[in-house]
Each structure stands twice: as C-alpha cells, then as structure tokens.
Amino acid sequence: MQQSYQAMTWHSAAWASVNTRVHAGQLPHALLVGGERGVGKRLFAEALAHKLVCEQPQGPDLLPCGGCKQCKLVAADSHPDVRFYAPEKSRMIKVDQVRALSGFAVASPQVARRKIIVIDRADQLNINAGNALLKTLEEPTADSILILLQETGRPVLPTLRSRCQSLVLPTPGPEAATRWLDAELAEAEVEVTASAAQRSQALTMARFAPRLALEFLAGEYVTLREEALSTFRRFMKSEVSVSEAAKPFKTLGPEATLWLMELWASDMARISAGGQGRDTEAADMLGFLAGSNPSWRAHELLDAIREARSAQVYNANPELEAERLLIQWLGLMPARKRRVS
Numbered sequence: 031m032q033q034s035y036q037a038m039t040w041h042s043a044a045w046a047s048v049n050t051r052v053h054a055g056q057l058p059h060a061l062l063v064g065g066e067r068g069v070g071k072r073l074f075a076e077a078l079a080h081k082l083v084c085e086q087p088q089g090p091d092l093l094p095c096g097g098c099k100q101c102k103l104v105a106a107d108s109h110p111d112v113r114f115y116a117p118e119k120s121r122m123i124k125v126d127q128v129r130a131l132s133g134f135a136v137a138s139p140q141v142a143r144r145k146i147i148v149i150d151r152a153d154q155l156n157i158n159a160g161n162a163l164l165k166t167l168e169e170p171t172a173d174s175i176l177i178l179l180q181e182t183g184r185p186v187l188p189t190l191r192s193r194c195q196s197l198v199l200p201t202p203g204p205e206a207a208t209r210w211l212d213a214e215l216a217e218a219e220v221e222v223t224a225s226a227a228q229r230s231q232a233l234t235m236a237r238f239a240p241r242l243a244l245e246f247l248a249g250e251y252v253t254l255r256e257e258a259l260s261t262f263r264r265f266m267k268s269e270v271s272v273s274e275a276a277k278p279f280k281t282l283g284p285e286a287t288l289w290l291m292e293l294w295a296s297d298m299a300r301i302s303a304g305g306q307g308r309d310t311e312a313a314d315m316l317g318f319l320a321g322s323n324p325s326w327r328a329h330e331l332l333d334a335i336r337e338a339r340s341a342q343v344y345n346a347n348p349e350l351e352a353e354r355l356l357i358q359w360l361g362l363m364p365a366r367k368r369r370v371s
C-alpha cells in the first residue's frame with residue numbers, strides 16, 4: 031500500500047463500516063463500492079483485499095500485519111488468491127474475463143483463507159458479461175469475496191446491484207484533496223512538476239477527486255485537452271469541419287471526451303444560472319454561449335451527453351457520437367457567427 035493512501039482520510043467512514051462488518055463476521059460475499067471517478071476506489075479495493083487475506087490483522091482497525099506470508103505476497107504484487115478484472119483495450123469487461131473470474135471463484139484458495147475478486151468498473155459490464163457474472167453472485171462460494179467498483183452516474187445492471195451490499199466513497203473537500211495530492215506528488219515515482227496554481231486548477235477541474243487531478247497533472251491529458259479545446263473553438267467559429275474537430279477528441283478517447291463535454295455543458299448551465307464555470311480556460315466561450323442561449327439548451331446538451339454515455343455501453347461508434355455532440359454544440363452558436371460552407 032502506498033504511504034499516501036493514509037492521507038485518503040475521506041475513506042475513514044467506509045473503513046469503519048467494513049471493520050464493523052468484519053468484527054461481526056458479517057462481511058457480505060459481494061460488495062459494491064461506488065464513488066466519483068478519482069476518489070480512490072481502486073486503492074480502497076486493494077487495501078481491503080490486503081486486509082482480508084492477512085493472517086494477523088492488527089488492532090481494532092484490522093490493519094494488515096505486513097509480516098505474514100499473505101502480506102508478503104501482496105507486497106510483491108503476486109498473491110494468487112487476489113485478482114483484479116478491469117476493462118482491457120476495449121471499453122467493456124468482456125464475457126471471457128467474466129468466465130475466467132467465475133472459474134477462479136469456484137476453485138479453492140491456494141494460500142489464503144479466501145479469494146478476493148475485484149471488478150474495476152463493474153459499470154462497464156454489458157448484458158452478456160453481466161449475466162455471466164450473475165451466476166457467480168447467485169451461487170456464492172463461502173471462501174470468495176467479490177468487490178465491484180462503480181463510478182457515480184454510471185449504472186450497474188440492477189440484477190447485479192441487488193445482490194451486493196453497497197458502500198459509497200465520498201469526494202473529499204478541497205483541503206483533504208490538496209493534502210493528498212501534495213503527499214502523492216512528493217512521493218511519486220515519476221516526477222511531476224506542478225505549481226501550486228496548476229495543482230489547484232487540476233483539483234478544481236477534477237471536482238476535488240484527487241486521483242483524477244493527479245491524472246490530469248501526470249499524463250498527456252493536459253496537452254490533449256488543450257488541443258481539443260483549441261480545435262473546438264475553431265469548430266464553433268466554423269473554421270474547421272466536424273470530422274477535423276472530432277480528431278483531437280478521438281485521441282483523447284471516448285471516456286475523457288464525454289467527461290470534458292459534460293464539464294463544459296454543466297459549466298454553461300452554471301454560468302446561465304449566474305454561477306461560475308470550473309474550466310477557467312473555456313470560460314469565455316462558455317460564457318458567450320450561455321449569454322446567447324436560453325438556459326435549457328445547456329440541459330439539453332447534458333441529456334445528449336448522458337445518452338452518448340449509455341450508447342457507449344452498447345458499443346456505439348465513439349467517433350460518430352463525438353461528431354453528433356459537436357454538431358449539437360454548433361447549434362448553440364448564433365446564426366450570424368456561423369459561416370455557411
């Protein structure tokens with residue numbers, strides 16, 4: 031476990047709840063852990079898996095002892111009874127992955143008392159994969175625990191949800207988020223140089239989900255986003271075609287594209303309602319759009335973005351979805367600003 035995990039203080043209520051269940055011997059065989067993108071769901075699951083395989087958890091908080099065989103295997107990232115499943119190159123968790131998981135669930139644990147199966151992004155299971163997982167959930171084996179992770183706002187199939195106990199990780203406030211981000215950047219393996227202003231902007235854009243802010247600061251995201259924004263501006267002035275404008279969004283990927291467009295559309299709704307946008311770099315353009323459109327237009331756009339997100343689950347073509355949304359954005363420009371080409 032990383033040192034800075036200790037600084038995820040906003041997880042403490044969830045830990046208290048888990049510890050109570052463990053002490054009472056009432057840990058469910060399936061747990062659904064929800065929370066916004068970037069609040070540390072995966073780290074929580076890793077820490078929980080570690081706690082649940084340790085032979086001598088310490089104290090009332092049941093912290094892993096660090097010295098037993100199980101702890102050593104976890105530290106070496108090679109515990110045979112702990113498995114993580116996440117969407118691979120495709121955006122979905124595949125049926126094959128779920129079948130492998132089901133086989134693992136029914137086999138006996140190799141070295142620990144129980145097996146821990148983590149499904150990262152359980153909201154990315156389509157109907158087929160979900161049905162395959164349902165069998166495992168319906169016929170639980172006594173020695174396996176499933177931990178499903180779900181991003182807020184992304185539905186998990188109701189048949190799966192109803193068989194899990196839920197736990198929600200809250201989003202930290204600005205102070206706790208900043209403290210964690212500073213600690214994480216101080217111990218980061220890959221050096222990330224970010225000024226206090228950049229950190230603060232990344233946190234604001236990430237709505238204080240600190241892991242997401244870190245992703246913004248560490249990855250190519252900042253550059254790709256700048257490119258997408260500048261092409262988007264030119265598209266809104268009819269300087270580039272829709273297929274040209276969709277290109278940087280394609281590089282950004284469908285998840286980030288929808289996330290960014292959602293941020294802009296909700297910023298526009300905020301500005302329309304007299305508030306301030308969170309993406310300061312796009313604020314001038316969004317302010318202009320908010321000033322030249324009735325406020326319901328921003329909500330109409332938000333609906334379209336949510337629709338595109340659900341379409342993603344059914345393998346819709348992400349490029350076409352991006353183009354469709356771009357055209358809808360263009361519809362917000364006053365006619366005189368749009369050049370007929």
Ligand SMILES: [Zn+2]
Pocket residue numbers: 084085086087094095096097098099100101
């Ligand atoms: Zn241990």
